[in-house]
Amino acid sequence: MIYVASPLAIGIFVAFVLGVLGMSSFFARKTQSASGYYAAGGSIHWAVNGIAFAGDYLSAASFLGICGMIAFDGYDGFLYSIGYLAGWVVALFLVAEPMKRFGKYTFTDALNYKFNSKGIELASAISTLIVSLCYLIPQMVGAGDLVTPLLGLQHHWGVIIVGIIVIYIVATAGMTSTTYVQFIKGGLLVVFSTILSIAIFMNGINKIPYEEYHNFKTLTATVTDGNVTAVDDPTYTVAAVLADPKKPEKKFAKLQQDGINTWWSIAEKDGATVLKEALSVTKTADKKELYNGAPKADKRFYQVGHAAKIIMDGQEVEKTGPIGPFKFLATVQESEMVRFSKTLLEDGTDKVTVYSQNPTQGSDIMRPGLKFKVDKGSTFMSKLNFVSLMLALFFGTAALPHILIRYYTVPSPKDARKSTIVAIASIGFFYVLTVFMGLGAMINGVIDLNSSNMSAPLLAKFFGIFIFSCISAIAFSTVLGTVSGLIVAASGAVAHDLLTNYMGLQMTDKGQVTAGKVAAVCIGILAMILGIIFKGINVSFLVGLAFAVASAANLPSILMMLFWKKTTAQGIICSIFVGIVTSLAIILLSPSTYLDLYKTTAKAPIPLDNPGIVAIPLSFLTLIIVSLLTQKKEA
Amino acid sequence: MGGHGPATEWGVDNASDYKSKLGVYMFIIYVLVYAGFIAINVISPKTMGVVVFAGLNLAIVYGFGLIVLAIIMGMIYNHLCTKKEDELNK
Numbered sequence: 001m002i003y004v005a006s007p008l009a010i011g012i013f014v015a016f017v018l019g020v021l022g023m024s025s026f027f028a029r030k031t032q033s034a035s036g037y038y039a040a041g042g043s044i045h046w047a048v049n050g051i052a053f054a055g056d057y058l059s060a061a062s063f064l065g066i067c068g069m070i071a072f073d074g075y076d077g078f079l080y081s082i083g084y085l086a087g088w089v090v091a092l093f094l095v096a097e098p099m100k101r102f103g104k105y106t107f108t109d110a111l112n113y114k115f116n117s118k119g120i121e122l123a124s125a126i127s128t129l130i131v132s133l134c135y136l137i138p139q140m141v142g143a144g145d146l147v148t149p150l151l152g153l154q155h156h157w158g159v160i161i162v163g164i165i166v167i168y169i170v171a172t173a174g175m176t177s178t179t180y181v182q183f184i185k186g187g188l189l190v191v192f193s194t195i196l197s198i199a200i201f202m203n204g205i206n207k208i209p210y211e212e213y214h215n216f217k218t219l220t221a222t223v224t225d226g227n228v229t230a231v232d233d234p235t236y237t238v239a240a241v242l243a244d245p246k247k248p249e250k251k252f253a254k255l256q257q258d259g260i261n262t263w264w265s266i267a268e269k270d271g272a273t274v275l276k277e278a279l280s281v282t283k284t285a286d287k288k289e290l291y292n293g294a295p296k297a298d299k300r301f302y303q304v305g306h307a308a309k310i311i312m313d314g315q316e317v318e319k320t321g322p323i324g325p326f327k328f329l330a331t332v333q334e335s336e337m338v339r340f341s342k343t344l345l346e347d348g349t350d351k352v353t354v355y356s357q358n359p360t361q362g363s364d365i366m367r368p369g370l371k372f373k374v375d376k377g378s379t380f381m382s383k384l385n386f387v388s389l390m391l392a393l394f395f396g397t398a399a400l401p402h403i404l405i406r407y408y409t410v411p412s413p414k415d416a417r418k419s420t421i422v423a424i425a426s427i428g429f430f431y432v433l434t435v436f437m438g439l440g441a442m443i444n445g446v447i448d449l450n451s452s453n454m455s456a457p458l459l460a461k462f463f464g465i466f467i468f469s470c471i472s473a474i475a476f477s478t479v480l481g482t483v484s485g486l487i488v489a490a491s492g493a494v495a496h497d498l499l500t501n502y503m504g505l506q507m508t509d510k511g512q513v514t515a516g517k518v519a520a521v522c523i524g525i526l527a528m529i530l531g532i533i534f535k536g537i538n539v540s541f542l543v544g545l546a547f548a549v550a551s552a553a554n555l556p557s558i559l560m561m562l563f564w565k566k567t568t569a570q571g572i573i574c575s576i577f578v579g580i581v582t583s584l585a586i587i588l589l590s591p592s593t594y595l596d597l598y599k600t601t602a603k604a605p606i607p608l609d610n611p612g613i614v615a616i617p618l619s620f621l622t623l624i625i626v627s628l629l630t631q632k633k634e635a
Numbered sequence: 636m637g638g639h640g641p642a643t644e645w646g647v648d649n650a651s652d653y654k655s656k657l658g659v660y661m662f663i664i665y666v667l668v669y670a671g672f673i674a675i676n677v678i679s680p681k682t683m684g685v686v687v688f689a690g691l692n693l694a695i696v697y698g699f700g701l702i703v704l705a706i707i708m709g710m711i712y713n714h715l716c717t718k719k720e721d722e723l724n725k
Contacts (some may be wrong), residue, residue, distance in 0.1 A: 075694055079698075081644075081702075085705055086701060088705060089665045092712065093658035093659070093661050093662040093665070093712065094658055096659075097654060323687075327690050329691055330690025333690065334690070364684075366695060367680070367683040367692060367694035374676050375681065383677045386673075387677060390669075390673050414716075414720065415704070417713060420709070421710060425706050431702055435695075605683040
């Protein structure tokens, strides 16, 4: 896709950023103490904090990642919404009040309140740093992705802009300005997502989403000795026929017309062999990228996604007209949508990614199975992966450091509880909307097959440049806010947990603030570098990694410390390290990492993508065994 | 400075035991409902496609249900906790 920046989009974006910076400068004057820097002085109203929770939590992964995944794979994307929200139940019922009661600035404080152990300080500071960095990278990558359509800038400029603004926000006013940025952003995100959903219902479902939507061609092929040799349109010549290396029965033809190569999927229809038009991205040996056979600037790579058949109330229709939310879902369930399947081919020295039309029944889209194999084509391992993911999402939320530190910004445990409920209600409402926004993107011809992350903003663009500009500016500030929160959490781990507590450096209150700010600047710069290196890696994949590490490393310790009297410091330390090592090892040796990160089709040593089901129990078990073995030393 | 302790001081909370017990019970209830969702998906995935209400299938109704249940249970929990706090922390 090639994007053209609009002056309105730039104007709204700049206004947003200036507003955020102005607010930071305002709060900077109030932030002189360590308590002010790390915990906003514990003076934030619970309702503001609740929405700020939503701001923290609804990161680029939620808004861009989930909507994109639903747009590509239907209900399976919604599983993330369900799991992410269910995780808040753990936070509310088990963790919220004790965290507030026992902690001061960081989650390490709460974990260590009984033990006063140097080891716990070190272990949990390391775990905070690792989880925060895992979570920071996708936010930075998301920022880079966003500035391209919004401002017409290159990826690395997005990362650098976010980095500089965030360092300014955090280094000037710490948690206070971070909280208000999150409050405003969280609120606006929910409001604009509601507007976008209403626009989807008003628009209904149309077989032809808009006038200029691409008209997909189907050609009849001449087959000689089992090979496609010609097609019924004489302007095309057959240049090659290749099979999917993974599914040899799936074949693709390369056709040439006016010197441009395009890819087509080969299928049988009514006894004849037909070629269906597909989209393709070709990477040549000399590192050139061709989109549907031409350079990007030629704009041949169009947006896609449409309904093949619309059934409303048992009748086939061309369009539904305005439609209610339930009717919308019921109609999608009955209809047939065209999704696109991705196949990697090697055509000589060229690497070709072909996106072929894949008409899918609504009944399959509206239940799990297209991405996570639980039904057709499922294996024991694929089911285990599904359970493992749901487990990590459930237990990950209440163990994320930037979420946990938000409990220290309110005055009392009661306020911590109330703000969690505000968070659950607003986040839950937003997650319900992700279904409509994701499906809306799937059927309205707005999908950029090269970037699932852009589905929600591009859907907004379909409804007009103003709403697109607002949604994009909010999405960008989503990144700003989440990154600020993460940097506060990580700088707390370095300055408060490691320097002050673990190494015992004697610092004045002002000195602690300075240490925190210096740490924030360093972590911010590190995040910028990583954001540029990891360009193009799936945002949800990286967030899943952060959740997996958080759930395995932090949650067993938090829960056992609260609910099992025999827990010892050694048990907690071992459990944190076992959690980090196992979850990271499984992720780095998993099939997804091999394919997405190392870009190899070699067989991964561990067949599991999601480490939760192994790492979480193992971390619990370690804590129990080590605690039982170290009882005497504690006594 | 350094060390540990709460960011803000507040009085003794007599309702704390009640709240943490209530929290555990409500957590268990939610875990069972959540586990049910995972179990159906793994054991009988086709059941998720069965239309149960207003043309919506079980996957959507159960999924939305889990979100709404979290909100409702959160409100009930808060109501009961606040009531107990007012009663015990006079």
